[in-house]
Every structure is written in C-alpha cells, then in structure tokens.
Amino acid sequence: MTLATRSISLAKEEAPALLSGAEIVIKALEYEGVDTVFGYPGGAVLPLYDALYFSSIRHILVRHEQGAAHAADAYARATGRVGVCFATSGPGATNLVTGLANAYMDSIPVVAFTGQVPLDLLGRDSFQEADITGITLPITKHNFLVKRVEELASVIRKAFYLARTGRPGPVLIDLPKDLTLRLAEFKPPQEVSIPGYRAEPRLDTSAVAAAAEAVARAKRPLIFAGGGVIAADAAPELMALVERTGMPVVTSLMGKGAFPEDHPLALGMLGMHGTTYANFAVSHCDLLLGLGVRFDDRATGNIETFAPHAKIIHIDIDPAEIGKNVPADIGVVGNVKMVLRALLEALGETPDVHAWQNQVAQWRRLYPLTYDQGKEELKPQFVVRQVYELTRGEAIITTDVGQNQMWAAQYYLCRRPRSFISSGGLGTMGFGLPAAVGAQVGRPGETVIDIAGDGSLQMTVQELATVAQYQLPIKICLLNNGYLGMVRQWQELFHGERYSQVDLSQGGPDFVKLARAYGIGARRVTRPQEVKPALEEALAAPGAYLLEFAVSRKENVFPMVPPGGSLDQMLGGKKPHETHPKRSG
Amino acid sequence: MKHTLSVLVENQPGVLARIAGLFSRRGYNIDSLAVGRTENPAFARMTIVVDGDDRVIEQVSKQLHKLVDVIHVRDITNEPFVDRELILIKVNAEPAQRGEIMQIVDIFRAHIVDIGRNSLIIECTGDEGKINAIQDSLEPFGIREVVRTGRIAMMRGVRDIDEEEDHA
Numbered sequence: 001m002t003l004a005t006r007s008i009s010l011a012k013e014e015a016p017a018l019l020s021g022a023e024i025v026i027k028a029l030e031y032e033g034v035d036t037v038f039g040y041p042g043g044a045v046l047p048l049y050d051a052l053y054f055s056s057i058r059h060i061l062v063r064h065e066q067g068a069a070h071a072a073d074a075y076a077r078a079t080g081r082v083g084v085c086f087a088t089s090g091p092g093a094t095n096l097v098t099g100l101a102n103a104y105m106d107s108i109p110v111v112a113f114t115g116q117v118p119l120d121l122l123g124r125d126s127f128q129e130a131d132i133t134g135i136t137l138p139i140t141k142h143n144f145l146v147k148r149v150e151e152l153a154s155v156i157r158k159a160f161y162l163a164r165t166g167r168p169g170p171v172l173i174d175l176p177k178d179l180t181l182r183l184a185e186f187k188p189p190q191e192v193s194i195p196g197y198r199a200e201p202r203l204d205t206s207a208v209a210a211a212a213e214a215v216a217r218a219k220r221p222l223i224f225a226g227g228g229v230i231a232a233d234a235a236p237e238l239m240a241l242v243e244r245t246g247m248p249v250v251t252s253l254m255g256k257g258a259f260p261e262d263h264p265l266a267l268g269m270l271g272m273h274g275t276t277y278a279n280f281a282v283s284h285c286d287l288l289l290g291l292g293v294r295f296d297d298r299a300t301g302n303i304e305t306f307a308p309h310a311k312i313i314h315i316d317i318d319p320a321e322i323g324k325n326v327p328a329d330i331g332v333v334g335n336v337k338m339v340l341r342a343l344l345e346a347l348g349e350t351p352d353v354h355a356w357q358n359q360v361a362q363w364r365r366l367y368p369l370t371y372d373q374g375k376e377e378l379k380p381q382f383v384v385r386q387v388y389e390l391t392r393g394e395a396i397i398t399t400d401v402g403q404n405q406m407w408a409a410q411y412y413l414c415r416r417p418r419s420f421i422s423s424g425g426l427g428t429m430g431f432g433l434p435a436a437v438g439a440q441v442g443r444p445g446e447t448v449i450d451i452a453g454d455g456s457l458q459m460t461v462q463e464l465a466t467v468a469q470y471q472l473p474i475k476i477c478l479l480n481n482g483y484l485g486m487v488r489q490w491q492e493l494f495h496g497e498r499y500s501q502v503d504l505s506q507g508g509p510d511f512v513k514l515a516r517a518y519g520i521g522a523r524r525v526t527r528p529q530e531v532k533p534a535l536e537e538a539l540a541a542p543g544a545y546l547l548e549f550a551v552s553r554k555e556n557v558f559p560m561v562p563p564g565g566s567l568d569q570m571l572g573g574k575k576p577h578e579t580h581p582k583r584s585g
Numbered sequence: 586m587k588h589t590l591s592v593l594v595e596n597q598p599g600v601l602a603r604i605a606g607l608f609s610r611r612g613y614n615i616d617s618l619a620v621g622r623t624e625n626p627a628f629a630r631m632t633i634v635v636d637g638d639d640r641v642i643e644q645v646s647k648q649l650h651k652l653v654d655v656i657h658v659r660d661i662t663n664e665p666f667v668d669r670e671l672i673l674i675k676v677n678a679e680p681a682q683r684g685e686i687m688q689i690v691d692i693f694r695a696h697i698v699d700i701g702r703n704s705l706i707i708e709c710t711g712d713e714g715k716i717n718a719i720q721d722s723l724e725p726f727g728i729r730e731v732v733r734t735g736r737i738a739m740m741r742g743v744r745d746i747d748e749e750e751d752h753a
Contacts, residue, residue, distance in 0.1 A: 133599065137606050142653040145599075162653060196595060196656040320647035323640070 021149045021180035022051035025113065028156040029057060031188050034084050036060065036075065036441055038068040042088025043128060044115025047180040049086075060441055060470060063462035065092050067434035069099020070460070072110050073170075074431075074438030077421045078396060080233065082109045082163050083438065089115040090128030093174075094135065098428060100170045101139040105425025106254060107231060109168040111159050118178035119147060133174050141169030149182040157189040165199035167318040168231055200335060201319065203342060207332045211289075211313045212346035214330060218287035218311075220356040221247045224270065224299075227254030227424065228292015228316055228336045230417045235259065237340035238291065244344065246353045247289070248360050250278040252299050253409055255292070256420040261413035262393065267360065268369075268413075271299040272561045273406040276367035279559075279567040281360050282307050290314045292336045295325040296425065305566040315339045369410055371555075378528055380404070380479045380551040384411040386531045387449060387477060390539060395447040396421065396439050400432035400456030403485035406557040408451040430459030433476065437463055440472040447475070447539065454480040454511070455504055464518040467544045475538050476546040478511055481553045489556045493571070505553075515546035522546040587616060588635055588642045589668065589738050591746045592649060593657040596622060596629040600654045604631065607652065613637065613645050617670075617735030628656065632668075632737045657747050661740055668738035671710045673698075674720060677727035678705040686726060693719045704729060712736075 019027065025048060029037070038060045041049045052059055062068045065087040072083030083103075087096050093114040103110045117126040133145045142162050144155045152175075159171040215221055229238055235258055242249060242265055249259045250270040259266055267278040282288065288310040293299070295314075300306040303326060314321070314328035315336055322331035332339050371381040384407045387395070393415040399405040399422040414420045421439055423431040436450040457478055467474055482505030491499050515522035521541055525534045525548065538545035558572025594600045601620060608615050616634035623630045635645055642660060649658045678686050686705060690697055695709035709719050713736065720731065740746055 134602065137603060138610050194653060197653050318651070320644065320651055324644060 016185045018183040019186045020047060020051065021152055021175065021182050021184070022047035024149070024152050024184065024186045025156065025175070025180070026051045026055045026057065027186050028153050028189075029084065030055070032082070032156070032160045034082070037084045037086055038062055038071040038075070038438065038441075039086030040065050040068055040088070040092060041086075042092045042115060044089035044117060044177045045086060045092075045113075045175075045180075047177065048113065048115065048175070059086075060437065060466065062434065062437070063465050064460065065095030066099050066430070067437065067460055067463045067466065069096045069110070069112065070102065070428075070431055070434035071438030071441070072112070073099060073103040073106075073108050074398060074421050074435035075442040076103075076108050076110055076438075077435075078418055078439040079442040080418065081442070082111055082160055084111050084113070086113050087115070088128070089117055089132075089177075090130045092128075093132040094130050096172075097135060097139065098426075100136055100172065102423050102426040102428045102431065103170040104139045104141070106227060106423070107168050108170065109163040110170040111156075111163050112170060112172045114172060114174050115180075116145070116174045116176040119176045120178075122176065132172065136172050139170070140172050141167075143172040143174065145174040145176075146179060147176070149179050149184040152179070152184070153186055154189045154192070158192050158194060161192045161199075162194070162197065166197070200338075201333045203334050203338060204332060205342065207330055208339065208342045209346050210330050211315075211332055212343055212348070214287055214311055214313060215245060215247075215289065215343075215347060216349050216351055218351050219353070220285045220309075220359075221245065221287040221289065221351060221353060222281050222285035222310070223247050223249040224252070224282070224288055224290045224293055225249055225255040225258040226252040226291060226293030229255060229258035230292075232292065232317070232336040232338075233417070234292070234335075234337035234340055235417045237337055237344065240344055241340055244347065245350045246357060248281060248357065250274070250281060252293055252296065252424070253422060254424040256409060256422075257414035257417045260415045262415060264361075265357070267364070269409050270567065272301065272563070273410065273557050273559070274299075274561075274567075275369055275410070276559050276570060277360060277363035279561065279570065280363045280367070282310075283566070283568040284359070285310045288312050290316070290328075291340070292316055294321050297325075300326065301561045301565050301567045373528055375528070377552040378526060378531070378549060380407050380481070380549070380555055381411050382528060383477065383479060383531055383549045383551065384408055384451065386535055387451070388412045390532070390535050391447060391449070395419070395449045396443060398422065398432045398435040398439055398448065398450045400451070400453045401427045401429045402453050402456060402487075403481075403489065403555075403557050404451050404453035404456070404479045406486075407479070410557075412451070429453075429456040432456060433460050433463045433467075436474045436476070437466050437470075437472060440474050441470070448473075450474060450476045452476055452478045453485065454478060454482060455484045457511075458504075458509075461514070464515065464520060468518045468520055471543060473542060474544045476515075476544070477535075478546060478548045479551050480511065480548050481551050481555065483553060485555075486557070488554070492554075492556070493560075494562070511546060511548045520544045520546055522548065524548045524550065526550045586636070586638070588637070588660055588662045589666070589736060590633045590635060590646065590649070591659045591661050591738060592631040592633055592655060593623070593747055594629050594631060595654045595656065596627055597654060600629070603652050603654060604633075604649070607648055608635075608645075611644070611648060613641065617733075619735040619737045621737075632735070634736050659746050661738060661746065665741040666738050667741060668712050668736050669710050670713055670716050670736050671708065671734040672716050672720065673732045674707045674709070674723055674728055675704055675730040676707060676723045677703060677729060679703050682726060686723070689719070689722050693722075695719060
C-alpha cells in the first residue's frame, strides 16, 4: 500500500493514525531533532528510504558505509549533537563496523540504523544477512534488534538517550525489513526508563573536597585534560580553574581544543609524540589532575614510570576508568563540567606555583618542537604550521592517522573545543576525508581543513564524490611522502631500516588529476615558498580544494617516546637530563 | 582469589552473550556461571564465580555495571551467604556395588534419581566442598558422566542482594 492510499483509507475510518515502521523511524528522528543523516541505501532499507523521501531530514549520500559512520561521528564531534547514519543489512552493516568502533573508542554519540532481513528469514543465512548486533556487541555502547513495531519508537528514544548521556558512545538499531513495513500507532515516547542505566552518578562531595585540598597543597600541580572536557562542554570551567590556580595544562590528542593552545600555560600534547616540555612536566609534577582522560598507553608510556612523583586525581564520568590503567589517589566520578564547578567552589586557598611555572617555561624555551625547513625539500611540519598561521587556529581540522596526524597535533594550535577532529583511540586510517564531510555538513559556515596522508586518503578517497555532490568547501591538505610514513618510521627506528611494504610511491595516483576528475580544484606544491600562496588560493576558493604537498619522504615525527618507554626518555628531542625512580605501588 | 558475584540483569535475549563477551574480551576468567529467572519474570539472576585479585574484580564489577542490561552487581564474597551447587553423576554400578554406593549417597544426603542395568544417576546439592567430596567418593566406582550447575548464592538473613550499597 502506498502512503497516499493509506492515509485516505485511514481518514475514512477515523482510526488513530497508523504509520509504517519506516515512517515511525523518520518521525522519531524528527522528534529527536535530527536534521541530517549520513547513509547508503540497499535492499533491506528500501522502506526506510521510501519514508525518508517524504521527510525534510537531509540525507547525505556517501560512497561507502564506512564514510557514513565516520561522517556521523565527526558531525557529532563538530556539533555536540548525536550523529546518525543508515546502512542496509549484511555488507552495508558490516561496512559500518570500523566507523562504529572508532566512535566507541573515542566516546562519540552516534546512532546507527541498519536494515536486517525479514524476521522469518533471520538466522537462516539469508541473502545479505549478517548478525550485526552480535558483531557490534563489543564496539557499541548498546544495541537493539527490534522485533516488534510497537516498541520501535521507544527503542529509538532509548538509543538517543544512551548515545548522548553518561559516557557517550555509538548505539546501533537493527531493523528487520518486514518490521519497517508493519503498521503501528506512533506515540511520541515519554520519559525513557532503563533500569540498569544511570547516566549521572551522584557526586561524591567528600572526594571533591579531598581533590580541592590536594590541589591547594600541591607545589607542582599539572592538569591533564582529555576528550571528556570537550564532551562535557567543560572548557570554560577548565579555563576558570587554570586562571584561579595557575596550573599548567597538558592535553591528550582527544583533549586538543579543550584549552586554548596559544595560552602561556598550555603545554600541548603529552605522550609518545607529545612536546618535551609537556612530558617533562608530567614527569616532575607532584599533582596530576586527570580530567576526562583514560590514561591511554600512547599518552602515558610506561605506566610504572608515569608521573612518578605525582599524587593522581582522576575525574571521569565512567567509574570503570578510575584506576583502570593508572591507580588514582583520588577518584571522582562525574560529568567533568559538574565536578569542576564543585571543585572550584570547594577550592579555598590556591597554591603558589610561580617557581613551577618558571620551571615549565624554562623547559619550553630549552626544548621546543623543532624541524629544519631548509631551502629545498618541503617539510610537512612547515606546511601544518602555515595552515595554522593562515587560519589563526580558527579552522576545524580533521586528520587521518599516522605521521600527518601527529604533525597536525604538534604544529596546529587549537584555540577552541570541537575544532580538532581526529581518530584517537582506534587510529583509523581514512578517517580524515569522511570526517571533514561530517564536520562541514554540521558546521557549514566554518573553514574545514582535512590534513591527510597519502596512505590514509586512499582508504576512503571515494568520498571525494560526496564532497563534490554536496559542494562542500572542504580544503584537503595532503602531506604526500609516498610512504606509510609512521610505519616506515618505526621500521627505521626499531626494525633495522627494513622497509617492508611501506613504499606507496609506485602506482600513483596523480592526486591533482584525481581531484579534478571529481570536479574539485587541486594543485601540487613542491617548494617551501609556494606553500603560503597555494594555501591562500585554496582558502579563497569558494569550493573544495585539494593541495598535494610533496613533502620530504623520510621525515620523522619527533620527539618520540619509544613504545613502553618513559615519558622523559625521548628520541629526537634534546637529551633527557635526568632519570626518574619507578612509581611506587 | 575466587569471588562470587550476584548479577541482576534484564531477562532479555542477548544478555548472556553480552556478559560472556565482556569476560572473554577483557580477559577475565569465569569459573562458573549460573543463570535463571527471578521472582520478577522481567529479571534474571546470574551468579558468576570469577577468579582474580581485588583490582581485577573491581574492574569486572565496574565493566558489568556499564552494560545497559545489567541492573545490579554485588560481590557477596565477604558477606554471609548460602551457596549451593547441583550435580548429577552417572556412576558405574554393578548390582553388587549398589549397596555401597547407596551408603555414600545417604551420607551426603543425596538422591538416586535413575537406575540403569549397571549404572546409577545420583543427584546431590551442596556447597562446592560437598559436591567435590561426593564426586571423589564415587570416583572409585567409575564415573561415566558429570553435569554441574555452577554455584548459585543468596545472602543470609533479611538483607537482599539488591539492597543499595554505596558504590564509592
């Protein structure tokens, strides 16, 4: 029955309006305030796309479902709203898997809808059947296989609630095709009831008081800010804490933008490719205040020697994070914004940290990030620095994964939250371009720049068509070294320079021609003096633009803490001037 | 050390898979797991015996809590509780040996629930020590098959497992 005939027949009967499952999905999305969906149609979602046809929701047709998941993820990161993606059953659904795992690792709110074979064909290895709820069990916050159309509206309500509250994360809803054709009444669902779920735990005020006292007593206190600060929109509270206490700030990759990186107390990123001064600060501080971080191994290096002199306060919304990797002396479970407000209130006297600030400033002078541009070879760091200077740190940056990502993190200083969009936990090559799509769709007025690598870009390069179709004015800065650069770097440093399967220089493509084939402006840049004019041209262009920078092929990312090493033992920076005792306990 | 966790979950398909998946991917060792409906048909109770030090158990408990279908987790190891396991043992029993086996069954207050031509099935409930003891005692006759339920447990007295406790 078509939509038109059904509404006529219903009008005659004056029964409550019955909608198909697919129409209920669309209504429920509208009810959640969703205005954009990223997706790709297919057999099992035909009814869903049929209902979408009549909706005002904007659908962005990607060229691969992985792109839909990444775009929804980046849309969420850029806007703070829940990202939504659609895919069909079987391969459509499994193509979402990498993107969902990516969102899960970085705690990003995404709701994914997948088609499924009809209920009576479930479990019979039917055409395009995949057990997607089983497959995504460990990479979603929760998932649902809906079996009754009557519960569809409430499942969708729960899914959005779960995705955005507490520690955010992706939620998947699997929709058997016949269910999307069945009719039911759509009642906008009221309050959600999930007995096993508590989004906001009670704040432990005694732990907050203990934290305030520890901060007040510290002589060398340091803030370690992560993605949780951005997720909780707690940047203003973090700034207030820094202004009140004078504590310097290091961030994780996910925390970039939580605190303006051009602030005198911002020490940049810590960890494997962090700044020397950030890592020295961690190694010497006597109090480390972890805000919305999970003490990931890339951030901490060797756990045994991490922050060896520090009392550790760990504030996180997820109780399971407290003490998971690094034992916390004081753990406070809660939304970072709420906890910081309580902490600011509880904070009496503030410590005298002038000597410590001077020490940190001295490290910054002694061990700056360095690279040698020279006159001929183009250095990737120089390119990123130019991007920063021309945009004054006001653009939204997306990155791929590998060297390009680390140079972006080191040399592009972010001045505001939600402006550095990068695959932190999962480290997904190919994230940058579809992420730029999601960010640009979510923040149409902003300059969105994808700092890409030649290996990564080729993993999702088909999304250039999406960029072209929707005329998204994304600027792609491709750092092309013809290598899987980070793998090559590890082979150079740790595998006796045996460059196994990392040379991408043979086989092309010609990226300039490739971009132009999609109708996207493009230019190749080979010399340092061309960088600025080329960037100016790209930024001034009304539409998308790809700049291919032919960068120095064997440039390495330094400083570098070797895997499992201590943060104060870095390669490539200046020599560490002392060693540290092991952490006790 | 072995801990006994009493886990209240929503009685829905897939819950067991979520919990089993959590244990395997995070590398926790399940010693035994028993599951069944509670007095409220909307909920099921799992009694999970897990091996690990305090830090591991704390993580297990917190990670379980994060599962949306898990309503409540309680480590009752250090609480006064009653625990039981049920075992079915099929043991070789020529007619001449039956008397001796029946004596053992009596001592353990177990039951014979099936008699075959040259075998018996014995049912016994008790804590793990008792179950192990009856199994050992029957070993000399030749055990053909053993099925055990895993431990189920309940706190003593008026306190219920799901009463709120402070989660620090």
